[in-house]
Amino acid sequence: MMHYRLPKTRDFERQLGDKHTHLVTLENNRGVVVGLSDFGARIVSILVPDKLGNPTDVVLGFNTIEEYLAADEIYHGATVGRFANRIANGRFTLEGETFYVKPNNGPNALHGGANGFQNRIWDRRVVYKEKADFYYVSADGEEGFPGKLSVMVKYRLTDDNELVITYRAETDKATVINLTNHAFFNLNGEGNENVLDHxxxxxxxxxxxxxxxxxxxxxxxxxxxxxxxxxxxxxxxxxxxxxxxxxxxxxxxxxxxxxxxxxxxxxxxxxxxxxxxxxxxxxxxxxxxxxxLYTGNFLNGNDKGKQGVYYEKHGAFCLETQHFPDSPNQPDFPSTLLLPGQVFHSETSYRFSVVK
Structure with missing residues (x-):
């Protein structure tokens, strides 16, 4: 039987450039504990009780910030942006001007480009036991995207065992936006077999x-x-x-x-x-x-997780809430355009319970 616990806070306290990284802990009164890092505004752990009441970490990830920096799979638990999923050939046109995001997935730009939001250290302005807010300002032209984009990601853990993620963003130029969280879930417990029987x-x-x-x-x-x-x-x-x-x-x-x-x-x-x-x-x-729906098809056994188990193909699934891939190039899809004066708002909740 695996014994799950939150990684140590000190193993996430590092200086990277001019910023410091941390591990933030949320907890409710029903035994749910969430670990978050300002590196990528990401989910590090979600410990929930299983049907026997045992704490079970249901999110893949690592025990130290160094392992996140060295990981083969760079999106574990991260806030993904500016544009989640793929943009064909890294190109799109806005108001008659063509913009180019350097491809990082074959011919495509994936998840905001090579140095997307998953690699950024976000500011952390408010932390309570049940709430943590992360902020990031993406400069005009960052990874090729137009407009200075101010982004907030708010995590809130309720006593109904619900982790609510709220996204908010504003821009000073016309731009495109598609934000999601890239948690890799294994409800057997992180590192415990594959998820094909889920x-x-x-x-x-x-x-x-x-x-x-x-x-x-x-x-x-x-x-x-x-x-x-x-x-x-x-x-x-x-x-x-x-x-x-x-x-x-x-x-x-x-x-x-x-x-x-x-x-x-x-x-x-x-x-x-x-x-x-x-x-x-x-x-x-x-x-x-x-x-x-992503079934961990490219997990390749290179990354060793929190329980010391290497993550293999189909060792997790992702349910990434989003606008559609390549929307800037597909006018029939729901629009991902954000204009000055508008506020982008999105909400996703992960609600946990037990089936006995």
Whole structure:
């Protein structure tokens, strides 16, 4: 049996350039403890009680800031931006001007470029036992994006075992924005086997097929009679190895779901995952129109996690709430344009409970 605990605070206290990194701890009165770092405004740990009451860390990550800096997988738990997911060829046009983000994923710009928000040390202005706010100002031209963008990410842990993430941003020039959190979940407990037996439900009647570079083709296709149909709860791995061009290109699931309209108001879960082993249930609620299901297809055994276990393929899943990939180049997708005077606002909640 694995014994989970929060990493040591001192192992996250480092000076990087002119900033200091820290580990911030949130806790509620029902045994949930969340570890956050201002390096990438990221989730380091989420400890929740399993069906026997044992604290279980359900998020992949590392015990020290040095391991995050050296990791093969750089997005563990991070706030991702300016633009989550892929922009085809790193190019998009706004108000007649073409902007270029240097590709870092084949021909694509992924997750805001090579030096995106996951590598930035955010300011931490307010911390309570149940709340932590992180702030970052992205300079005009950073990674090729236009406009000075002021971003806030607020984490709040409730006594209903819900970690609420609120995003807010303003710009001084027309720009594009798509923010998400890149937590890698394993509800068996971090480092405890793969997640293919986890049960998963996604409230989406459609998904976006992709081309060989994992850019949406522009089509919106029904999930019916495909391996992408998670409208009824089923094991993640039930159809992951079926002969299917989309699964083959991504080496598993790495696709955006078009969420049904009734689950984009933070009132009803957009997705639900359950571990049969621990009984831990995760409900994801969001205001976003899309959700990227990623099944850890490129975890490659190079990174050793908090329990000393190397992270292998399908050792976690991600449910990244977002606007659609490549939206700046696909006018039929929900707009990711942010103009001066507007406020970008988005909310996503991770709600934990136990199925006995």
């Amino acid at each position: 049960l998963l439900q996604i409230k989406a009647d459609a998904y976006l097929p992709v081309d060989s570079h994992q850019i949406p083709t522009g089509a919106v296709e029904s999930v019916e009679n495909t391996p992408f149909d998670f409208r009824e709860i089923k094991p993640i791995g039930q159809e992951i190895n079926l002969t299917n061009d989309q699964l083959a290109m991504a080496k598993g699931y790495d696709h955006n779901y078009v969420l049904n309209a009734d689950v984009t108001t933070v009132q009803l879960p957009a997705a639900t995952a359950i571990s049969p082993l621990t009984g831990i249930r995760l409900d994801v609620l969001t205001t976003e129109p899309g959700l990227q």
